[in-house]
Amino acid sequence: MTPNARFEAAIALLEAIAAAPRKPADAVANDFFRSRRYIGGGDRRAVAEQAWSVLRQHRRLTWWIERAQGQPSGRMLVAAAAILGGQIYGDVCAMFSGGRYGPQPLEADEAEILRRLKDHTIEHPAMPPAVRLEVPDWIYPLLEARFGAETDREIAAMLAPAPLDLRVNMLKGNRQQAIDALAAEGITAKSGRFSPWGLRVEGRRPVVTGEAFQSGLIEIQDEGSQIVALMAEPQPGMRVLDYCAGAGGKTLAMAMMMENKGHILAADTSAPRLDGAVRRLRRAGVHNVEQHLLTDGDGKWAKRRRETYDRVLVDAPCTGTGTWRRNPDARARLTEQDLSELVAKQAVILQEASRFLRKGGRLVYATCSILPAENEEQVQRFLAANADFTQVAPTRPEAAKLARDGMVHLTPASHGTDGFFAAVLERA
Structure with a gap:
């Protein structure tokens, strides 16, 4: 052209x-x-x-x-x-x-x-702050309350394109093997800062057509998302529920951590998203995952599985404010009503998902949002209503060093990842 x-x-x-x-x-x-x-x-x-x-x-x-x-x-x-x-x-x-x-x-x-x-x-210099930082007028005060003096630095970091992060699939090889395989394709990858399986590729490179991706050795996944999966700490032989599994990114990471031993149930309300995960699971060599489409008629299904899972991961639907580098158009679409509706929906999902956790088990609540109403405030409301749950600090060292007040808050400016929040809740 x-x-x-x-x-x-x-x-x-x-x-x-x-x-x-x-x-x-x-x-x-x-x-x-x-x-x-x-x-x-x-x-x-x-x-x-x-x-x-x-x-x-x-x-x-x-x-x-x-x-x-x-x-x-x-x-x-x-x-x-x-x-x-x-x-x-x-x-x-x-x-x-x-x-x-x-x-x-x-x-x-x-x-x-x-x-x-x-x-x-x-x-x-005459531009209002919300214009200069490319955010809706109504959300700027919320961001200012969240970041204070760091607001400009934190939000300005979301104006740049996001890097390409990969996760090495340890079921197929190790990180050095993945680096070498990508190098053979002319792609330079470096180890990530936080994830033990993370790789970062600068610039937009067509990794999905190469052998490293096609063979299942690597998967595209932001390093922040990898940290969320890591915080669930699933062990081989456990029963794990990924309650908002979507296309299965965190499901794949947890299956890898479990060495394909035990059982993961990947549940979601979207059939297309679940269908999209099938090819990814097959390519990754994962065979301990079952899928379930959540519907309003799940009463008997849910009752049979009540308090039967060692780990529950709730990657809740959210505003996606942490992914604005990847989805800059989403800024303009987001409204105050969207936030209110999502906060209410998250509370329902978290409460429903908690029913499946056994006593002594751990639930990870996560979003790709940077707004407190969807994150720590959501956790605080849940704990106030559920006396048998307590918040505990992540124990994996990779996540523990990122925690603040026992919860993990990731941002593009401070960590180079997408914006993510995650908290670990334990049932007494």
Whole structure:
């Protein structure tokens, strides 16, 4: 594709994302490129990176365009990102050359808006803090209450793209073998900072097509997510319940820790997510996992399994504020009502999941959120209502050194991981 064609494709992708405000941007992008198979892999990455660059700066770009008395259309957003990012004003305007593959020529008012952006950068001292940090106005006070003087540093770290983290599958080999296998594919990987099985690859590399991934030696998983699975401390022979298993990332890690011995029940309310885990389990060589689709008619099923599990992991549905580096579009979609509904839902899920834990067993409650209402406050409310549970500090040294007040809070700025929270609850 020519630069003009990539420019036009990025505009079209952003307009498709804007037209589906409740659908995740990556899902829209998958549909977008699936219907345009003529776009090759290199061009696809370039177009996606251009669009995601706009999403990461959306509030600031909108602020600039509106300051120049314009409307933040896909055309203006892509052009403004280029100009404010340092590209020459005339070269950006020249992209709008018309023709079959390039953007249509600029209207007079569009050209004037871009002219007003000339000689500026994306930052401006008059920007409100929430705009500068790319967060909704309503959530900024919550973040400020959470991080205090560190708010700018913590939230600014979420504006950059996330690194690629991998987990070595110890059922198939060790970390050095995985590093060597990736090196043979031309991919440089280094050991992670915290997880005993973690690897980090800088930049966007196509690991899923290589032998290391296809053979099940590695799995894509953020290092923070690996720490959450580690905190469950499942041992070979145990009965383990992954109550919000999703596509099975933490299920896979726990099966590895259990050396395929014992039994894991991966439960979720989404059949597509559970179905998506089947291929991953097979590739990883895991065979001690059973799946269960949670439904409203689970009364008898739940009664038979009450207080029968040694470990229960609740990776609760949440706002996903800790994953904003990967999902920058999610910032704009999140509302105060979403947070209220999720907090109520988390409380129900945690209470329901606790029924399955045997006496003396341990439950790990986790989210990929950085908001106290979903994290430590949720744990405190649960403990107040359940006198037979106490919070205990994680005992694995990798997690223990990360704990604060006995709970683990991970953030991109402080740990280089996604934002995660996890607490261990023990039943008397």
